Amino acid sequence: MPIDIVVDAMGSDKAPEPEVRGAVLAARQYDVRVHLVGPEDKIRPLLRQALRGQRLPVFIVPASEWITMDDKAAQAVRAKRDSSMRVGLRMVREGLVSGSTHGPGKAAAFFTAGNTGAAMATAKMVLGMLGGVHRPALATIMPTSRGVPSLLLDVGANVDCDPDNLVQFAVMGNIYAKNVLHINTPRVGLLSIGEEDSKGNSLTRDTLPMLRALQGINFIGNVEGRDLFNGHSDVTVCDGFVGNVAIKSIEGCAHLMSQSLRESLKSTVTSQVGALLSRRAFADFKKRLDYSEYGGAPLLGVRGVCIVGHGSSNERAIMNGIRVAAEFAQAEVNSAIESTLQSA
């Protein structure tokens, strides 16, 4: 049975082209039906072009508005009532809206490469929270030197968390790592500034004993920023302010390193030749570190599946986002989160 995935066609920086092409790639490769939400006149010609006459289960769901990266999240969510995000998420909550070329029935998951703040706010509003969850958490996948991905959460859904929030993030991250990333007994760490229990701020020091006492997770104690990349922990928990600063700092560092390397390579004739010869290696290198391979950040704790991709997503990243959305939906993460946290 194919699974229905809703894609915000107007999310990414170059929307809707990467979304349309990514949807076609996904429909060709996976057992999914993709519903592209957005203005039909923009999507239709691109879809016809991408399909090249092939019949694939990719449909258009009309939405007259969309939220841009420059929109202020809270304001845009209130003002744009027919935004592609809201229409798309309603399809996850209520079933496929009329006007779809596809029949009724709920969609399994929603993916957007759009404004992260707006996506989180809309998802909270439209889908609501899972029973027992106090706050949702945005989880991002980090590449590691071991070649296996690790999960960092929260990276921006909540600032000013309390210890209970961090404990819930640990539970949700642990379930996601097990059921979707297929890590048997995920090692769960608390992001801090030193390994000893005494290291950290008042939030982490209050949270640490609660995580040590928590049943059903393999808690390994404090971990540091550098552990995000060495695979020391599979799931790393932090408050959303700290997590967001960390991922944006990492992004800035990666960008500067790539840029510097390119400039350095250009600076001599010998190295121009070198760069040419190293091209294959660079492609391989880029792939190793490419976030787009991991398909985006799941928003955990809402009643439904919502994945947020990077604004710079290309068609491959969109395709991977659709795959991850389908895996999340099929792995029954939410029922496990609800049963664990409601009984806690």
Next chain:
Amino acid sequence: MPIDIVVDAMGSDKAPEPEVRGAVLAARQYDVRVHLVGPEDKIRPLLRQALRGQRLPVFIVPASEWITMDDKAAQAVRAKRDSSMRVGLRMVREGLVSGSTHGPGKAAAFFTAGNTGAAMATAKMVLGMLGGVHRPALATIMPTSRGVPSLLLDVGANVDCDPDNLVQFAVMGNIYAKNVLHINTPRVGLLSIGEEDSKGNSLTRDTLPMLRALQGINFIGNVEGRDLFNGHSDVTVCDGFVGNVAIKSIEGCAHLMSQSLRESLKSTVTSQVGALLSRRAFADFKKRLDYSEYGGAPLLGVRGVCIVGHGSSNERAIMNGIRVAAEFAQAEVNSAIESTLQSA
């Protein structure tokens, strides 16, 4: 007049060799007298070797103990009363201790590539705080894509800061950027998770209006993690937990990228050739991003000059640390900090 710089000879991961060689390089190149603190029997033969018969103002100050990277800071500071750090910092406070081959008189600055926590705790204890300063701040220099360095503070001296602390960090960072980094009107930013004033956690939202109201600094509002590298701000202020997580995440990312690139380059014969030819470019690239060029992190707010270098410092990094320590001491940063904060 040469300036007296005290160097913890036992700080770095490979101590005392990089310290001894770096001290000799500095004494050869700058108008400094370097006092190496540590066990004479370990330092003497290395110094003789490094001097190669040349007469340079590098002296040995005996200390029987030293604090390792594995030592717990608070405990080691209490237990090791004759540590190279404590003896060295006493020379800044009280003048050169007996046993030195050099005469009396206070040293201008202290440099260590050792345990950061222990260095900060020892400096606070031995030197005390400048008048008007509530908390010291460790400031680190970040490379940027513009080629000019920028300052991030606090990166670990204080967790759980209040808005007053962050305002003081802004004042201290601003003075350091002006007087030592020679930036005319430094742009000062507050590290947050979005540019708008409404973005951030309760600490940054409370701090923002205070920084806007502050006289004598060029405050540009909230900045994000990625701005640490694009030169958008010259001085970026945050609490020590967030700053420490950020720099360690960056370190982890840079390490993973370098490692992946090396592996990718090795993976094909063509790219082995490419790598060989690109060697010059890589050396240039490494230098652009090399923290050791910047010579370490100043601890601002203590009554004296204390610079903390990276544990992996080589002789060149130690030499640069000594240069930065001398520049800091000569720039009269501390008197400016004291007069600004005491009158506030």
